[in-house]
Amino acid sequence: MNLAIQSVSFQPYRLSFREPWQTARGILSHREGFVIKIFDRNHHMSLGEAAPLDGFGMESLAETAEVLSKFQKSLIDVEIGNVQDIEGLLRDCDRNPAAKHGVELALLNLLAQRQNISLSQLLVNHFGGTVHPDVAINAVIGAISPQLAAAKAQAYINQGYRCLKIKVGTQDFVADLQRVAAVRSQVGNQIQIRIDANQGWDVETAIANLQKLAALDIEYVEQPVIASDLAGLARVKQSQSIPIAADESVNNLAQLQQVINTQAADLVILKPMALGGILTAHHAATLALKAGLDIVVTTTIEGEIARQAALNFAASLPIQRACGLATGHFLATAQSAG
Numbered sequence: 622m623n624l625a626i627q628s629v630s631f632q633p634y635r636l637s638f639r640e641p642w643q644t645a646r647g648i649l650s651h652r653e654g655f656v657i658k659i660f661d662r663n664h665h666m667s668l669g670e671a672a673p674l675d676g677f678g679m680e681s682l683a684e685t686a687e688v689l690s691k692f693q694k695s696l697i698d699v700e701i702g703n704v705q706d707i708e709g710l711l712r713d714c715d716r717n718p719a720a721k722h723g724v725e726l727a728l729l730n731l732l733a734q735r736q737n738i739s740l741s742q743l744l745v746n747h748f749g750g751t752v753h754p755d756v757a758i759n760a761v762i763g764a765i766s767p768q769l770a771a772a773k774a775q776a777y778i779n780q781g782y783r784c785l786k787i788k789v790g791t792q793d794f795v796a797d798l799q800r801v802a803a804v805r806s807q808v809g810n811q812i813q814i815r816i817d818a819n820q821g822w823d824v825e826t827a828i829a830n831l832q833k834l835a836a837l838d839i840e841y842v843e844q845p846v847i848a849s850d851l852a853g854l855a856r857v858k859q860s861q862s863i864p865i866a867a868d869e870s871v872n873n874l875a876q877l878q879q880v881i882n883t884q885a886a887d888l889v890i891l892k893p894m895a896l897g898g899i900l901t902a903h904h905a906a907t908l909a910l911k912a913g914l915d916i917v918v919t920t921t922i923e924g925e926i927a928r929q930a931a932l933n934f935a936a937s938l939p940i941q942r943a944c945g946l947a948t949g950h951f952l953a954t955a956q957s958a959g
């Protein structure tokens with residue numbers, strides 16, 4: 622079999638949200654990125670996706686395009702035989718996590734396709750473990766009115782969701798609290814509720830607010846305080862009862878190690894796009910699990926190529942909690958493979 626790469630191309634996409642996504646960090650109305658397409662000399666074709674998101678430690682869209690242009694030339698005639706080859710090839714791309722995610726994914730999909738196995742099986746064959754055919758997922762409710770939040774929650778429950786994630790951390794904590802209370806009273810006590818403050822509070826405010834939210838039986842809170850303040854995050858963790866999930870604080874393995882060292886979190890959110898691909902995300906998962914931290918895999922709201930990859934990544938790991946992979950319906954239009 623000829624393993625050499627014959628061509629690399631990439632095509633920009635822009636996907637609109639069906640309705641704007643309201644978080645503590647502002648409103649998201651669309652996502653932009655690139656679909657990467659690779660052919661090898663054996664006529665195998667595979668796809669990857671690169672979609673940088675502002676505020677999650679990723680490069681700009683222009684930088685992503687620049688890095689992809691370089692790979693378009695440098696990958697030609699390179700032989701990719703296994704996962705180590707891919708890790709070696711992309712070792713120096715850590716400042717461009719979205720581009721790295723995209724190229725890495727296209728190459729991993731190429732390997733999986735040649736071997737006629739799923740991406741999750743490819744990961745398990747390389748890293749060990751087993752493929753978990755069922756991955757539990759959560760639905761997301763934005764920072765909307767209590768009435769709307771309760772209605773959306775009921776609709777998600779009717780669809781079969783058993784775990785809801787609600788955005789909080791806005792300027793208006795009374796509204797945050799009412800939103801979560803309205804959902805809890807709508808869905809009863811059998812449904813899991815987790816919340817995400819997206820860095821919206823300072824340390825003292827976080828502690829006070831979480832003490833009030835605790836009565837609503839909260840599974841965990843994502844990123845209550847600013848990403849860089851691990852001592853503050855640790856203080857929030859020690860000063861109230863809701864478990865803490867580090868999200869924006871973990872954009873690479875060094876930052877994860879810092880979270881572990883400072884005992885700043887009970888669990889960690891792994892976003893393959895922000896971490897620079899599912900191989901690095903897998904290393905992060907291993908590191909976190911060894912340190913006794915639970916893990917949750919989420920997308921950054923991407924097209925279907927990256928969503929499929931995140932699902933396959935999650936399926937390759939022993940995950941005890943629902944993952945944030947139910948994000949496809951937020952985007953109005955489907956992606957073209959180019």
Ligand SMILES: O=C(O)CCC(=O)c1ccccc1C(=O)O
Pocket residue numbers: 674759760761786817819843868919920921922944945946947948
């Ligand atoms: O976790 C989920 O269910 C969906 C993913 C999500 O909320 C998200 C999506 C894009 C950017 C940031 C975040 C976040 O978790 O903060």
Ligand SMILES: [Mg+2]
Pocket residue numbers: 817819843844868869890
């Ligand atoms: Mg989050």
